[in-house]
Amino acid sequence: MEQRLTDMEMLIMHQGHVIEQLNEVVTAQQNSIDRLMLDVKIIKDHLRGMQASELRPLSEEEPPPHY
Numbered sequence: 001m002e003q004r005l006t007d008m009e010m011l012i013m014h015q016g017h018v019i020e021q022l023n024e025v026v027t028a029q030q031n032s033i034d035r036l037m038l039d040v041k042i043i044k045d046h047l048r049g050m051q052a053s054e055l056r057p058l059s060e061e062e063p064p065p066h067y
């Protein structure tokens with residue numbers, strides 16, 4: 001009985017460590033997502049600020065020189 005209790009305590013300690021590691025990974029991923037969302041917002045704001053004449057549809061672009 002004593003061995004089973006010791007085994008369960010060790011398992012709980014291991015699971016606690018794994019949970020802490022997973023929390024660190026999730027936190028780092030959320031920080032990355034937040035930075036990427038800010039970058040996308042900055043790019044969108046920049047594109048909205050550009051004049052329509054500065055943006056040309058792809059069909060109006062010149063073909064590459066090898067054509």
